[in-house]
Amino acid sequence: GAGVSQSPSNKVTEKGKDVELRCDPISGHTALYWYRQSLGQGLEFLIYFQGNSAPDKSGLPSDRFSAERTGGSVSTLTIQRTQQEDSAVYLCASSSRRGTGSTEAFFGQGTRLTVV
Amino acid sequence: GQQLNQSPQSMFIQEGEDVSMNCTSSSIFNTWLWYKQDPGEGPVLLIALYKAGELTSNGRLTAQFGITRKDSFLNISASIPSDVGIYFCAGPSLAQKLVFGQGTRLTINP
Numbered sequence: 001g002a003g004v005s006q007s008p009s010n011k012v013t014e015k016g017k018d019v020e021l022r023c024d025p026i027s028g029h030t031a032l033y034w035y036r037q038s039l040g041q042g043l044e045f046l047i048y049f050q051g052n053s054a055p056d057k058s059g060l061p062s063d064r065f066s067a068e069r070t071g072g073s074v075s076t077l078t079i080q081r082t083q084q085e086d087s088a089v090y091l092c093a094s095s096s097r098r099g100t101g102s103t104e105a106f107f108g109q110g111t112r113l114t115v116v
Numbered sequence: 117g118q119q120l121n122q123s124p125q126s127m128f129i130q131e132g133e134d135v136s137m138n139c140t141s142s143s144i145f146n147t148w149l150w151y152k153q154d155p156g157e158g159p160v161l162l163i164a165l166y167k168a169g170e171l172t173s174n175g176r177l178t179a180q181f182g183i184t185r186k187d188s189f190l191n192i193s194a195s196i197p198s199d200v201g202i203y204f205c206a207g208p209s210l211a212q213k214l215v216f217g218q219g220t221r222l223t224i225n226p
Binding site: 004031033035040042043045048050056091093095104105106107108109110 | 149151157158159160161164202204206211212213214216217218219221
């Protein structure tokens with residue numbers, strides 16, 4: 001596709017349920033990021049995939065959070081046993097790698113997660 | 117790890133005023149990126165800077181890559197209501213991971 005696509009755009013779930021959020025990056029982009037953004041706040045880094053390298057999971061807030069990237073393309077962020085504090089917008093971004101550093105990252109529209 | 121500090125954290129201005137915000141780091145960055153996030157949307161890239169001293173414009177927006185490579189500035193001239201949003205600076209860390217500042221929230225009074 002032309003841009004980064006995230007689904008669903010909105011998700012309401014009951015506390016304790018598991019949720020899966022999907023990200024389709026821009027075709028050919030080797031790097032993929034997940035961020036979390038609470039209302040009115042900045043971007044909280046969660047996880048970073050770059051090519052075939054081991055992902056940087058340093059931002060995942062607890063072991064309830066995990067992410068996969070299959071075939072170097074689509075990524076799924078899974079939150080197990082959701083809690084109310086998990087309510088936020090989850091943003092995905094992808095970028096290509098050029099020269100000595102990652103180039104511009106492009107964001108999806110985000111998934112708004114509400115845990116009730 | 118490398119961090120980016122943005123200031124101010126928030127700005128309240130009158131329509132038509134010029135805006136200036138900056139982003140600093142204790143480490144050198146080889147690329148500086150500026151993003152804008154409208155309410156309910158994902159951040160959108162405004163300007164990318166790749167060379168120290170580079171000055172780049174995009175309409176009423178102008179961004180500069182600091183000579184020391186430890187800072188960058190974004191200016192908006194003659195602000196209009198649609199400039200409202202959160203502005204983020206970003207750059208690749210030594211590990212090639214994109215690092216974001218905390219954002220500057222811009223509010224415009226008509």
